[in-house]
Amino acid sequence: MNTEQINAKNVSTKHISVKRYMPDSSAEPYWQQYELPVDDSTSLLDALNHIKEQLDSTLSYRWSCRMAICGSCGVMVNGIPKLGCKTFLRDYEGEIRIEPLSHFPVQRDLVVDMAIFLEHLAAVKPYLIDDNPVKPYDPQAPETYQQSPEQLARYKQFANCINCGLCYSACPQFGLNPEFLGPAALTLAHRYNLDSRDHGKKQRMAELNRHEGVWSCTFVGFCSKVCPKHVDPAAAVNQGKVEAAKHTLIALFKG
Amino acid sequence: MDKLSTQRLPPLKRNWWLKHRFFKLYMLREATVLPLVFFTLCLLAGMVALLQGADSWQGWIVFMGSPIVLLLNLLALAASLFHAATFFVLFPRVMPIRIAGHSLPDQAIVAGQWAGVVAVALLFFWLFGRA
Numbered sequence: 001m002n003t004e005q006i007n008a009k010n011v012s013t014k015h016i017s018v019k020r021y022m023p024d025s026s027a028e029p030y031w032q033q034y035e036l037p038v039d040d041s042t043s044l045l046d047a048l049n050h051i052k053e054q055l056d057s058t059l060s061y062r063w064s065c066r067m068a069i070c071g072s073c074g075v076m077v078n079g080i081p082k083l084g085c086k087t088f089l090r091d092y093e094g095e096i097r098i099e100p101l102s103h104f105p106v107q108r109d110l111v112v113d114m115a116i117f118l119e120h121l122a123a124v125k126p127y128l129i130d131d132n133p134v135k136p137y138d139p140q141a142p143e144t145y146q147q148s149p150e151q152l153a154r155y156k157q158f159a160n161c162i163n164c165g166l167c168y169s170a171c172p173q174f175g176l177n178p179e180f181l182g183p184a185a186l187t188l189a190h191r192y193n194l195d196s197r198d199h200g201k202k203q204r205m206a207e208l209n210r211h212e213g214v215w216s217c218t219f220v221g222f223c224s225k226v227c228p229k230h231v232d233p234a235a236a237v238n239q240g241k242v243e244a245a246k247h248t249l250i251a252l253f254k255g
Numbered sequence: 256m257d258k259l260s261t262q263r264l265p266p267l268k269r270n271w272w273l274k275h276r277f278f279k280l281y282m283l284r285e286a287t288v289l290p291l292v293f294f295t296l297c298l299l300a301g302m303v304a305l306l307q308g309a310d311s312w313q314g315w316i317v318f319m320g321s322p323i324v325l326l327l328n329l330l331a332l333a334a335s336l337f338h339a340a341t342f343f344v345l346f347p348r349v350m351p352i353r354i355a356g357h358s359l360p361d362q363a364i365v366a367g368q369w370a371g372v373v374a375v376a377l378l379f380f381w382l383f384g385r386a
Contacts, residue, residue, distance in 0.1 A: 105264040106263045172271055175271065239351075
């Protein structure tokens with residue numbers, strides 16, 4: 001939509017259906033419809049806040065920054081994973097169905113358990129590893145790491161991940177096998193492998209170069225479509241396949 | 256753990272890919288292998304026929320000329336071109352090519368791959384077109 005057409009006075013009424021799940025009162029999830037006033041500036045997160053404050057205080061969902069940087073307000077909107085704060089109701093005609101993120105266990109309403117996602121992130125050692133530095137650390141003359149803009153550019157795109165988990169809800173391979181490390185974790189591993197200051201590629205390869213690592217990916221590519229920060233996890237994972245294949249070949253010849 | 260007992264994770268159904276267009280397109284891309292299997296079986300049958308002698312070879316040529324086989328092989332050609340089109344676009348994302356520190360634009364890599372297809376096609380027309 002053209003930004004000039006956005007009008008805060010353009011108020012209308014919309015219906016939002018939310019998939020409720022409240023384990024203390026009902027074993028099965030159910031759909032609940034809310035009717036609320038929206039204008040062109042109403043985001044889905046604004047709408048959920050309106051429901052919570054004005055209509056139904058029992059609704060549970062996560063949110064924090066409302067500006068697409070904290071990554072906590074991910075939900076399924078008509079079956080597609082989206083950030084609530086970056087989704088505007090003006091773009092939806094007719095039915096709007098809100099569900100918790102797919103492929104994660106639901107704890108309550110729109111709140112999912114992301115423990116397995118965090119485990120997968122931790123598994124790829126997403127931090128600078130400097131076990132074999134080019135120049136050993138000298139306490140007499142400590143030096144900062146230096147990195148040229150060109151070296152930064154190699155991984156910068158992959159460093160924009162906000163850990164929202166939308167890519168895991170978009171990935172059918174993760175849906176079929178939760179042991180698959182998944183798009184964000186593999187992208188983060190690739191991001192550190194590409195970093196000129198890092199020397200931990202060998203350690204990460206043990207995780208990456210296995211069936212539940214890069215090789216579970218079949219390049220469906222939906223993860224990159226839904227990524228709110230344009231990280232392109234599908235590209236990173238598949239570049240990881242090339243690296244893993246190289247790693248295997250080199251290991252073969254080294255014996 | 257007690258907390259887990261109240262959590263819900265419905266398993267992914269077999270028809271997950273019917274949910275929306277993007278997944279259907281992905282399955283179409285993956286399904287292009289089916290007509291290609293038929294084509295490679297045809298080629299394999301041709302090799303066997305060649306080994307078996309002239310009669311068998313003539314029989315294979317008649318078989319390859321039958322309308323249904325022609326149709327299936329045309330489908331295989333279309334499928335392989337569709338697969339190529341999707342693959343060529345993905346390629347620069349998987350293997351970004353860097354020359355002297357500068358990355359090559361994606362369009363150049365895609366165009367290069369199609370140029371390769373045209374070159375191979377022309378080579379085969381030149382080799383077999385006169386026969």
